[in-house]
Amino acid sequence: MYVLANPATFMRLSGRLLPWLVALSLATLAAGLALAFTSPPDYQQGETVKIMFVHVPAAWIASLAYVAMTASALGTLVWRHPLAEAAQKAVVPLGAAFSLLCLITGSLWGKPMWGTYWVWDARLTSMLVLFITYLGLMALWHTIEEPGRAARAASVLTLVGAVNLPIVKFSVDWWNTLHQGSIFRLTGSTVDRSILLPLLVMAAAFTLVFATLHVAGIRNEILRRRLRRLMLAAAADREPTARLVVRDALPVEGSVS
Amino acid sequence: MPALLALFRRDLALARRIGGGGTTGIVFFLCLVTVVPFAVGPDLALLARIGPAILWIAALLSTLLGLDRLFGADHEDGSLDQLRLAGTPLELVVAVKCLAHWCTTGLPLVIVSPLFGLMLALDGPALGGVAATLLVGTPALTCLGAIGAALTVSLRRGGLLLSVLVMPLAIPVLIFGVSAADAAGGGTVPFATPFLVLCGLTLLALAGTPFAAAAALRLTAE
Numbered sequence: 005m006y007v008l009a010n011p012a013t014f015m016r017l018s019g020r021l022l023p024w025l026v027a028l029s030l031a032t033l034a035a036g037l038a039l040a041f042t043s044p045p046d047y048q049q050g051e052t053v054k055i056m057f058v059h060v061p062a063a064w065i066a067s068l069a070y071v072a073m074t075a076s077a078l079g080t081l082v083w084r085h086p087l088a089e090a091a092q093k094a095v096v097p098l099g100a101a102f103s104l105l106c107l108i109t110g111s112l113w114g115k116p117m118w119g120t121y122w123v124w125d126a127r128l129t130s131m132l133v134l135f136i137t138y139l140g141l142m143a144l145w146h147t148i149e150e151p152g153r154a155a156r157a158a159s160v161l162t163l164v165g166a167v168n169l170p171i172v173k174f175s176v177d178w179w180n181t182l183h184q185g186s187i188f189r190l191t192g193s194t195v196d197r198s199i200l201l202p203l204l205v206m207a208a209a210f211t212l213v214f215a216t217l218h219v220a221g222i223r224n225e226i227l228r229r230r231l232r233r234l235m236l237a238a239a240a241d242r243e244p245t246a247r248l249v250v251r252d253a254l255p256v257e258g259s260v261s
Numbered sequence: 262m263p264a265l266l267a268l269f270r271r272d273l274a275l276a277r278r279i280g281g282g283g284t285t286g287i288v289f290f291l292c293l294v295t296v297v298p299f300a301v302g303p304d305l306a307l308l309a310r311i312g313p314a315i316l317w318i319a320a321l322l323s324t325l326l327g328l329d330r331l332f333g334a335d336h337e338d339g340s341l342d343q344l345r346l347a348g349t350p351l352e353l354v355v356a357v358k359c360l361a362h363w364c365t366t367g368l369p370l371v372i373v374s375p376l377f378g379l380m381l382a383l384d385g386p387a388l389g390g391v392a393a394t395l396l397v398g399t400p401a402l403t404c405l406g407a408i409g410a411a412l413t414v415s416l417r418r419g420g421l422l423l424s425v426l427v428m429p430l431a432i433p434v435l436i437f438g439v440s441a442a443d444a445a446g447g448g449t450v451p452f453a454t455p456f457l458v459l460c461g462l463t464l465l466a467l468a469g470t471p472f473a474a475a476a477a478l479r480l481t482a483e
Contacts, residue, residue, distance in 0.1 A: 081480070133429050140425045144412065147422055148481070156480035157412045161426060164408055164473050171462070175433040178458075179440065246370050 011226050025219060029212035033041050035115050036209040039202035055113040061210035062106035066134060069099030069214065073141075074166045077159035087222070089155035092162070093145055094221025097200055098214060100138035106131055126180040130173045136184070151229060243258055264349045265357045275334070286323045286366045287373055291463035293319035294377045305382040312381035313391050313442035320370050320379075320395055321402060321431060325424045325436040327366045330424040331358060332414045332478070341414070345482065359400075359407050359471070367399035383446065390445020390452065397459055398438040401466040405430040408470055411477035434462055 040057040073095045079088030079139035110128065111121040122128070141158055297315050298308060308315075335341040344354050374395050378388045409427040411420030440455035 081476075133432060136425075137429045140422075140429065141324075143422050143425055145418075147416055153481050157477060160408070160473055160477045160480060161412060162429065167469070168433075171433045172429065175436045179436045 009085060009087055011090075014087060015223060015226060017202050018065060018223055022216070022219055022223070025212065025216040029209060029216045032205065032209040032212050036202060036206035039205055043198050043202050052113055053199065056199075057111050057206045058105060059109040059113060060203060061207045062102045062109065063131065064207060065210050065214050066099055066103035066106050066131065068211070069095050069102060070134065070137075070166070070169065072218070073099065077162040077166075080155050080216065081163075086229070087226075090222045090225035091218070092155060092158060093151075093220055096138060096145060096158075097143050098217055098221065100135060100142060102210075102214070103131055103135040107135060120190070124180070126173075126177045129156050129176045130169075133167060133172050133176075136151045137169065141165075151232075168232050264347070265353055268344075268354060269357050269361050272358060273364065276361070276365035284369075286327055287369050289326065290319050290323050290370055290373065291377065293322060294380060297381075308322060308356055309382040309384070309387075309446075310377060312383045313387060313394075313446065314439050315381060316374055316378060316391050316395070316396065317398075317439050319436060320367075320374070321435060323370060324367060324399060324402045324406060325427060326420070327362070328403075328410045328427070329413070329420045329423055331362050331407060331410040331434060333410075336414045341478070342482075345478065352471040353477060355411070355474045355478070356467075356471040359403050359474075362407075363400050363403045367395075370398060371395045387442065387446030390442045393445070394438045394442045394456065394459060397456070397463055398434050401434045401459075401463040402431055404466040404470040404474075405434070407474040408477060411474040412481065413479060414478065434459065435464075437462060 034086070036057070040054055043057075045051045045053060073092055076088045076092035076095065079085050080092055107128070110131075114123065115121050141161060144158050144161060145154050148157055290378050294315065299310070301307060332341055335344065345351060347354075371392060373391050375388045378391050383391065406423070408430070409423040412426060413423045416422065437455045437459040440450065441452060441459055444450045444452045444455060
């Protein structure tokens, strides 16, 4: 773990690992999609049940991304590690994308099944709050210019959100059961094996896709920081008076290379 | 302790002398209450039904808009750095600043809310319910907002971002605040159930947020 935590080692290892990850996730995704398309239609939902093969894994990954982000936030605050910062930054847009995917596929499924694109159901609402939380974090990352400070601010917000999201989930459940009985239940009967197998394969595929994109995102972030450091150094060489300022900025950045 | 008391009195004096804080908040609250009947129509039965929700959303928006001044002025004139370096724990400083901020922004809203409730055709129990839930709930909104204020303090235009960051945090408070206010005006749920949960959320916010906000102030300092 500590060996991996060195950004240079990480770049070398992840560079070797990434093509395999890409190939593996593409293969699993292809297998999952093939299984999903050949699975029998549901006796009640018909072919629309196939939306679930994208929808449910997306929901899982959207939550998993928050767990990964919380772990990285702890790494940022406790160990002040630049790799944790990069991991944290790379996961935010992924979480937002997967929760958006979950919301879109959910509403596409809702139109034929429930007769409406959107209901204020407890699950939908908490996923929407999760999506908004991701968007807020993205805005925070983009607004604070210096990477180290942005990472620490985002870490605090991530940890606060980790406490907040379960409370939101609980409140929204309570709120919904207060206003209307939950008529939409996913668990009517136990899931049949013909549906369960493609679902599990798709879940594995989504997890692999997430891991691939995350590793690639971390690599990009490390490269971006290296570039920033080189540009600062180059600017300092041209402008001798700026060297003092840059030297102050370097220790944080310098540890990344 | 004397230091905290002095800080509290200083913040109150600043809010009173520079103005803007309390009175403008109430005027903004009044504006929101005035605008809603134009948006949904002057039907008193409808207004009475959604009245508690309107008052709560108005309180949330007024709180959010005032929050960027919680640490903003102190950051600009450098007193925030002094507070950070001082021997008094920053968590307590944050808590006291939140208290002072609530006294000048949240408390006035609670006091005028029965009056505005009358304009929205709320009856006696509902008026009491709204005032009671706002009294218990607005401190939580201020405390949660303190986290957003601390995160965005050094940004030049942090107000909009602050609202985006704080809104997901405020949702549970809003849910139970409006539920309890609705229950007070008659409903199937007893008033005490959501009200006690709201109290619990506020206590949780009071206990937890000063640490998060202080951490944010410390970690994002230049």
